[in-house]
Amino acid sequence: MKNTQSTDVIFELSKPGRRCHRVPASDVPAKPLEALIPKKHLAAQPPALPEVGEIDLIRHYNNLSTRNMSIDTNFYPLGSCTMKYNPKRHERLAALPGFAELHPLTHDDHSQGMLELLYEMQQFLAEISGLPAVSLQPAAGAQGELTALYVAAAYFRDKGETHRKKVLVPDSAHGTNPASAALAGFDTVTIKSGANGLVDLNDLKAKLGDDTAVFMITNPNTLGLFETQIKTITDLLHSKGALVYLDGANMNAILGITRPGDFGADMQHYNVHKTFTGPHGGGGPGSGPIAVRDFLAPYLPAPVIVKDGAKYKLNFDTPKTVGRVRSFFGNVGILFRGYCYIRTLGPDGLKQVSEQAVLNANYLRKRIGEGFEIPHAGPCMHEFVASGRSLLRERKVRAIDLCKRLLDFGFHAPTVYFPLVVPEALMMEPTETESKETLDAFADTLLRIKDEDPDVLRAAPHTHIVSRPDEVKAAKEPKLRWVPEKPATAATK
Numbered sequence: 501m502k503n504t505q506s507t508d509v510i511f512e513l514s515k516p517g518r519r520c521h522r523v524p525a526s527d528v529p530a531k532p533l534e535a536l537i538p539k540k541h542l543a544a545q546p547p548a549l550p551e552v553g554e555i556d557l558i559r560h561y562n563n564l565s566t567r568n569m570s571i572d573t574n575f576y577p578l579g580s581c582t583m584k585y586n587p588k589r590h591e592r593l594a595a596l597p598g599f600a601e602l603h604p605l606t607h608d609d610h611s612q613g614m615l616e617l618l619y620e621m622q623q624f625l626a627e628i629s630g631l632p633a634v635s636l637q638p639a640a641g642a643q644g645e646l647t648a649l650y651v652a653a654a655y656f657r658d659k660g661e662t663h664r665k666k667v668l669v670p671d672s673a674h675g676t677n678p679a680s681a682a683l684a685g686f687d688t689v690t691i692k693s694g695a696n697g698l699v700d701l702n703d704l705k706a707k708l709g710d711d712t713a714v715f716m717i718t719n720p721n722t723l724g725l726f727e728t729q730i731k732t733i734t735d736l737l738h739s740k741g742a743l744v745y746l747d748g749a750n751m752n753a754i755l756g757i758t759r760p761g762d763f764g765a766d767m768q769h770y771n772v773h774k775t776f777t778g779p780h781g782g783g784g785p786g787s788g789p790i791a792v793r794d795f796l797a798p799y800l801p802a803p804v805i806v807k808d809g810a811k812y813k814l815n816f817d818t819p820k821t822v823g824r825v826r827s828f829f830g831n832v833g834i835l836f837r838g839y840c841y842i843r844t845l846g847p848d849g850l851k852q853v854s855e856q857a858v859l860n861a862n863y864l865r866k867r868i869g870e871g872f873e874i875p876h877a878g879p880c881m882h883e884f885v886a887s888g889r890s891l892l893r894e895r896k897v898r899a900i901d902l903c904k905r906l907l908d909f910g911f912h913a914p915t916v917y918f919p920l921v922v923p924e925a926l927m928m929e930p931t932e933t934e935s936k937e938t939l940d941a942f943a944d945t946l947l948r949i950k951d952e953d954p955d956v957l958r959a960a961p962h963t964h965i966v967s968r969p970d971e972v973k974a975a976k977e978p979k980l981r982w983v984p985e986k987p988a989t990a991a992t993k
């Protein structure tokens with residue numbers, strides 16, 4: 501635990517004998533523990549827990565919470581992550597005891613309300629995508645990708661087309677796309693982007709073959725550009741008997757405007773936590789439902805929620821299913837928030853979300869373009885990518901230095917160094933929930949700091965206790981739980 505009053509990190513607040521509460525000794529005669537639990541199952545020592553008074557405990561966690569950036573405290577233009585405002589009303593609704601405390605093993609007869617809600621969520625997601633069969637199980641976008649590729653593999657196995665071993669992925673794709681393809685047992689083939697940032701059709705034609713199983717495409721792509729040749733691409737894939745997977749992470753740009761099913765996708769995932777609001781990015785779990793065409797429905801994870809007369813139930817009777825990919829119904833808390841969001845906004849509201857998100861992104865793109873190179877011609881969709889390569893060339897300042905410096909002014913950094921096809925990439929997604937004043941304040945700051953003393957930039961941030969952690973070490977040696985420095989204290993002896 502840290503003492504957060506000063507910048508000196510004092511992690512250890514534990515003092516033997518300190519407590520938040522002292523429970524009076526029980527006056528009920530108790531049997532010795534050994535009489536209730538076999539000795540071999542009893543721990544030799546009580547667990548070494550921190551011993552802290554209530555006021556220190558409360559300050560510790562409150563102070564830690566103020567050290568984080570969050571969408572509730574800061575503008576968060578993290579490209580591709582859709583860090584939009586999470587309505588607080590949905591938090592209250594999701595906490596209603598009838599939903600929040602429902603045990604996942606409750607019999608269908610006693611969980612009709614929840615099943616109805618999840619059934620309707622399946623219907624909404626089918627309608628928005630134009631793909632009629634939905635599984636709510638996957639717990640994140642990446643797991644949705646993997647699940648859809650399992651579905652594709654099962655479909656081709658069923659058709660006796662096991663020679664289809666290749667999954668094609670554009671070079672601008674999110675890293676989870678090739679990773680999911682590899683995990684599902686496919687070989688990945690990279691498709692080049694053209695100078696305009698869109699899929700290079702000639703490269704696709706050259707690499708597409710009878711051994712192609714799936715083309716994974718993100719539309720709008722990670723450069724924030726709509727793949728205008730999408731119908732030609734999907735027709736091409738289908739002419740070879742392959743499937744098209746739509747990475748739906750960027751659905752925020754096209755809600756109610758176009759549907760993946762209409763432009764030829766056979767499968768897609770949603771990031772409910774992004775598009776339909778769910779606190780995410782270290783703040784909560786995700787939800788990555790998939791939607792597929794009718795002929796792929798038999799392979800979806802089981803169970804799916806079906807309506808039988810007036811009753812909702814779980815259907816396990818799907819012999820061709822790829823199996824379960826997540827316990828129970830997926831991350832119901834996030835699905836619930838997404839459901840509230842869709843119901844609150846309705847079809848017109850969802851369309852307005854995308855129109856506003858695209859408008860905000862284009863406004864910010866123009867403002868940032870006053871001082872930065874934006875390699876691909878606009879207009880953009882819900883996000884855009886600027887490049888800091890001239891700063892690196894002329895002043896030896898890297899994109900990461902700008903991002904770190906932004907933290908000093910209360911702005912979360914844009915996504916940096918992704919997509920890989922843009923050198924010194926700064927990927928910005930303002931979302932629809934930001935005001936013009938916020939966008940201007942951010943643009944003014946970024947345009948100003950790029951001319952600061954390079955040494956100031958390279959040493960940033962200057963106002964944060966954690967500045968430039970070793971991210972590789974943190975990923976390889978994560979310390980996710982408190983371990984006491986001195987294992988035995990007076991109370992644990």
Ligand SMILES: Cc1ncc(COP(=O)(O)O)c(C=O)c1O
Pocket residue numbers: 580581640641642643673674676718722747749750771786787788
């Ligand atoms: C384009 C794209 N695809 C897939 C994903 C994976 O989604 P998730 O983080 O929910 O696993 C992301 C996440 O950032 C993304 O931006």
